[in-house]
Amino acid sequence: MELQRPQAHPISSVRPASRLSGPGPYRLATICLATLCAILLISIIAVSAHYKNKPQGGGEVTTEIQKQTQGANVSALTATIQKLQQEKVQLQRERDELLAKLAATKAPVVIKPTQTAPAPIVCPMDWHLFNNSCYFISRISRDWPESQSFCQSKGAHLAIIHTAEEQQFLWDLLPRGHWNAYWFGITDSHTEDQWKWVDGTPLVGGFWEVGEPNNHIDEDCGYIVKTRVLERVAIRSWYDAPCTMNWPYICEKEMGPGASTAIPH
Ligand SMILES: [Ca+2]
Ligand SMILES: [Ca+2]
The missing domain is CATH 3.10.100.10 (Mannose-Binding Protein A, subunit A)
Structure with missing residues (x-):
């Protein structure tokens, strides 16, 4: 019904209703035109559906590629972190060794008594x-x-x-x-x-x-x-x-x- 409306409307506006439904070349042309319109509409719908689904499919591929890229990045970062942690442990070990050597060679610290101000002189009475x-x-x-x-x-x-x-x-x-x-x-x-x-x-x-x-x-x-x-x-x-x-x-x-x-x- 919807497919016939675009064809029937302009005819009904310019021709009498008895000629639209009557026999002859006008009826055949009407049928052919309606059929073409239907095919065109179906084609439009199909093409639209095709292009509508195509980006979705491309998006899935893109997401998958992004996931793979992100996974690779995470793996690289994880490897870097592990390497840095190993270097940190090594540096801490070297630091401890150096501190031990320093403590062994350092001269004994002479702790000076706290300098206090001399008590004020107070003379006895008289x-x-x-x-x-x-x-x-x-x-x-x-x-x-x-x-x-x-x-x-x-x-x-x-x-x-x-x-x-x-x-x-x-x-x-x-x-x-x-x-x-x-x-x-x-x-x-x-x-x-x-x-x-x-x-x-x-x-x-x-x-x-x-x-x-x-x-x-x-x-x-x-x-x-x-x-x-x-x-x-x-x-x-x-x-x-x-x-x-x-x-x-x-x-x-x-x-x-x-x-x-x-x-x-
Ligand atoms: Ca004197
Ligand atoms: Ca004297």
């Missing part, structure tokens, strides 16, 4: 810190040898004054008075006018008052004087006096590295 020393200003009076003995009983000695800064520090600790005198650690009792510190080292320079030391009355021990006279200054305050005189005194204890920090009471 002792005063300057640089790495603690100083004690006595309140009672003794002669020079007894003063030195007292300082030694504290692990100290009569003060040894090497710098103007140290001299000024001690001077500032001393109270002013009519004639406040304090023994410190210098003497020329062994050889006149050859002043030495209590540690045996010779004096270099010094902070003598003008005209001192003068050995006025056999004076072999040094002391510092601080008075109410403001013009008297630290760097010109040393005098010599007989060692038997009784005066307060200044002790010094070095507190640097290696020194005993304990001061007996």
Whole structure:
């Protein structure tokens, strides 16, 4: 029925219905035309089906080729991975051997003790810190040898004054008075006018008052004087006096590295 429609429609639109169904060459032509149309339609359908299936078949071939190619790639990658794993194992073995040789030839490691900051110096009560020393200003009076003995009983000695800064520090600790005198650690009792510190080292320079030391009355021990006279200054305050005189005194204890920090009471 569908095959006859394209033929019947144009005829019915231009010719009367009695002539379409009547005998004669028109009927034969109609039949032939309908047959040709049917053959053409069947051919079109067949060709369409053929080309429709053809790509599918080609796609299957392509997929198969792709699968084979991918399989080959996977095999190649697997082989590469296995080779790399073998090389990795070999390299690890060589590394371990080299580390073992290095450990055998390496010098022993000397572990240095952790560097810690030295503990701050803390002087006992009544002792005063300057640089790495603690100083004690006595309140009672003794002669020079007894003063030195007292300082030694504290692990100290009569003060040894090497710098103007140290001299000024001690001077500032001393109270002013009519004639406040304090023994410190210098003497020329062994050889006149050859002043030495209590540690045996010779004096270099010094902070003598003008005209001192003068050995006025056999004076072999040094002391510092601080008075109410403001013009008297630290760097010109040393005098010599007989060692038997009784005066307060200044002790010094070095507190640097290696020194005993304990001061007996
Ligand atoms: Ca003297
Ligand atoms: Ca003198």
